[in-house]
Amino acid sequence: MQITLQKAFIKINKEQCKGCTLCIETCPVDVLKISDKFNSRGYHYAEYVGDGCTGCGVCFYACPEPGAITVYKRGAVVDEEILTLN
Amino acid sequence: MATTILKKPGTFYEVFTRKPDADKINTHYCPGCGHGKLHKLIAEAIEDFGIQDRVIIINPVGCSVFLYYYFDTGHIQVAHGRAPAVATGIKRVHPHSIVISYQGDGDLAAIGGNEILHAANRGEHITVFFVNNAIYGMTGGQMAPTTLPGMKTTTTPRGRDIRNEGYPLKMAELIATLDAPVYVERVALTDAKNMARARKAVRKAIQIQMENKGFAFVEALSACPTGWGMNPPDAEKWINEVMTKYFPLGVFKDISDKVEPVKFEKKVLSPEEIKKAIGVDGETLTMKKYQRNIVAEKYKNPKIKVAGFGGQGILLLGLVLAQAGMLEEYNVSWLPSYGPEMRGGTANCHVNISEFEIASPLVSIPTALIVMNRPSLEKFEPTVKSGGLIIYDNSLIDIEPSRKDVEVIPVPATKIADDIGSTKVANMVMLGAYIGYTGILTKESVFDALDIVVKRKELNELNRRAIEAGIEYVM
CATH class of the missing domain: 3.40.920.10 (Pyruvate-ferredoxin oxidoreductase, PFOR, domain III)
Incomplete structure (x- = not known):
C-alpha cells in the first residue's frame, strides 16, 4: 500500500557501503553511526540510528557509492513495506 | 516540486554487468574516493535533464578508465590524455550529442596538457570534468603536475621541491585566461556546502553544452584517501584546509550570459555532392x-x-x-x-x-x-x-x-x-x-x-x- 511519509528517514544498503564514514561525518543531526558488524566484504557499514533524520540529503551527496544511500524526505509517497525492510 | 526521494540515479546501470569481477553492485573505487561523488552528481544531472540518450562520455586513462562500467550512456575509452581531441571529433560529427570529457590530473594536466589547452582555445562545444587529487592515483601515488609544493608522493619522498619539480599547474586559472572558454569553475568534493556548489557547477557545465554555448570546464578537488594515506574524513579536511589554499575555489570565468548560442544544422549530402567532395x-x-x-x-x-x-x-x-x-x-x-x-x-x-x-x-x-x-x-x-x-x-x-x-x-x-x-x-x-x-x-x-x-x-x-x-x- 502506498503511504505518504510523515517524517524523513534514510536507508543504507549495507552491502554497498564501504565504511568510509563520510556520511557520518557530514550528517548535521548526527543520526548515522558505524556498525560493530561487518558486511560480506569486510567493511564496518554505516547505519541509521532509527530516528531524527531531517531528510536534508547531504549524506546522499557525501556518499561515493551510487546506490548505498537512499534518502526519503517528508512527504515522499512510498510503498508501505519500505519502512519495515532494512 | 522538489524531489522527495534521493536514490541511485537512473543514469547508472542497475547492475554493473560490464564489470568483470564477481561484485557487480559496487564501484571499483576505494572507500571515500572523490570519483564516486562526482559520478553521482553527473549521473543525477544527466537524468534530471533527460539527456541520457544523447550523452557520450569520453573515458580517460586513470582510475576512472572504467566509467563505462557504470554509466548507461555512450562511451569511448581513449588513449592517455587524448580525451579532448576525441571529444572534439565526436562533437563535430554529432553536434546534437552531449559530449563529456572526464579526466584526472595525470591525464589532463600532464600527458594531455596539449589537447586540453587547444580544445579549450578552439572553444569546442564539450563539457570537461577535471578531477584533481594532486597525484597519480591509479599507479600508486606518484607526483602529478598538480602535486602541492612540499607534498610527499612515491616519486617525491622528501616532498615536491619547486626548484627541481616546478610548481603545481593551476588548470582552471590557465584555461580561464583563454578567450574561447565560456565557463570555468573550481569546486571541491568535500563537505555539504562544497558538494552543493559542485552540484550546481556540474549542472551548469552540462547546460552550457545543451544550450550550444561552448566550452565548459569544471575542476573538482577530489580526495584520494588511499594515495594520500589518510582516512576519508581527514582527506576531505585536508582538501578544505590545505589544497584549497593553493587551488582556490570559485568561478574563474563565466560568459554564459553573453555568448550567442551556435545553431548546429544537420547537413545531409546527396550522392552527387559526396562524389564531388571526394573527387570521384x-x-x-x-x-x-x-x-x-x-x-x-x-x-x-x-x-x-x-x-x-x-x-x-x-x-x-x-x-x-x-x-x-x-x-x-x-x-x-x-x-x-x-x-x-x-x-x-x-x-x-x-x-x-x-x-x-x-x-x-x-x-x-x-x-x-x-x-x-x-x-x-x-x-x-x-x-x-x-x-x-x-x-x-x-x-x-x-x-x-x-x-x-x-x-x-x-x-x-x-x-x-x-x-x-x-x-x-x-x-x-x-x-x-x-x-x-x-x-x-x-x-x-x-x-x-x-x-x-x-x-x-x-x-x-x-x-x-x-x-x-x-x-x-x-x-
Whole structure:
C-alpha cells in the first residue's frame, strides 16, 4: 500500500557501503553511526540510528557509492513495506 | 516540486554487468574516493535533464578508465590524455550529442596538457570534468603536475621541491585566461556546502553544452584517501584546509550570459555532392570492366616492394600499381614506409596484388623488388624471395645485384626519363618496365589508375609516355 511519509528517514544498503564514514561525518543531526558488524566484504557499514533524520540529503551527496544511500524526505509517497525492510 | 526521494540515479546501470569481477553492485573505487561523488552528481544531472540518450562520455586513462562500467550512456575509452581531441571529433560529427570529457590530473594536466589547452582555445562545444587529487592515483601515488609544493608522493619522498619539480599547474586559472572558454569553475568534493556548489557547477557545465554555448570546464578537488594515506574524513579536511589554499575555489570565468548560442544544422549530402567532395567521378570509372592479362605463374599474385629516395615518386609508383590492380578487381594493399624527409631520405612501399584475400599488407619477403637507389638495393636484395624478380635503375645504381637465384632486370630509367623530357618520370619508366615484363597489369588499367591517383592531371601525358617507354625497353 502506498503511504505518504510523515517524517524523513534514510536507508543504507549495507552491502554497498564501504565504511568510509563520510556520511557520518557530514550528517548535521548526527543520526548515522558505524556498525560493530561487518558486511560480506569486510567493511564496518554505516547505519541509521532509527530516528531524527531531517531528510536534508547531504549524506546522499557525501556518499561515493551510487546506490548505498537512499534518502526519503517528508512527504515522499512510498510503498508501505519500505519502512519495515532494512 | 522538489524531489522527495534521493536514490541511485537512473543514469547508472542497475547492475554493473560490464564489470568483470564477481561484485557487480559496487564501484571499483576505494572507500571515500572523490570519483564516486562526482559520478553521482553527473549521473543525477544527466537524468534530471533527460539527456541520457544523447550523452557520450569520453573515458580517460586513470582510475576512472572504467566509467563505462557504470554509466548507461555512450562511451569511448581513449588513449592517455587524448580525451579532448576525441571529444572534439565526436562533437563535430554529432553536434546534437552531449559530449563529456572526464579526466584526472595525470591525464589532463600532464600527458594531455596539449589537447586540453587547444580544445579549450578552439572553444569546442564539450563539457570537461577535471578531477584533481594532486597525484597519480591509479599507479600508486606518484607526483602529478598538480602535486602541492612540499607534498610527499612515491616519486617525491622528501616532498615536491619547486626548484627541481616546478610548481603545481593551476588548470582552471590557465584555461580561464583563454578567450574561447565560456565557463570555468573550481569546486571541491568535500563537505555539504562544497558538494552543493559542485552540484550546481556540474549542472551548469552540462547546460552550457545543451544550450550550444561552448566550452565548459569544471575542476573538482577530489580526495584520494588511499594515495594520500589518510582516512576519508581527514582527506576531505585536508582538501578544505590545505589544497584549497593553493587551488582556490570559485568561478574563474563565466560568459554564459553573453555568448550567442551556435545553431548546429544537420547537413545531409546527396550522392552527387559526396562524389564531388571526394573527387570521384563514379559513373565512368567504376562501371568500366577491365580485361586482365594472362599472367605467367611465377609473376602471379606478386608481393612487391618499391624502394628508392624520397622524391623519386616511389610511393606514387606503388599507389598506381595498387589502384590499377583494384580496377582489374584484384585484392590489393599499399603500405607506405618513409622517414620524416620529403626529399632525400629513403622511402619504400609495400604493394600486394592478389587473386586471394591479403592476410597482411606487409611485404617482408618480396617476390618483386623495384629499386631506384643503391642503399635500397643493398638493403632489400637479400630479402627477395628465391626465384623472384629485381628490377633496378642502372643509370643511378652503379653496382649489380649479386644474387644468382633471382631474375635481374636492369632498366636505365632515369636516363630514359631524361630523354623523354623529365627526370621526374623515372618512376613511371620503372612501372612500365615492371608491367611490361611480367604482364601483371594492362596498360589500359594503369593509365586509368594514373587519372585517379595523380592530382596534377596535366602531368599524365608525360607519365603515359614514360610508362610506354618502360614497356618498350623490356619487350
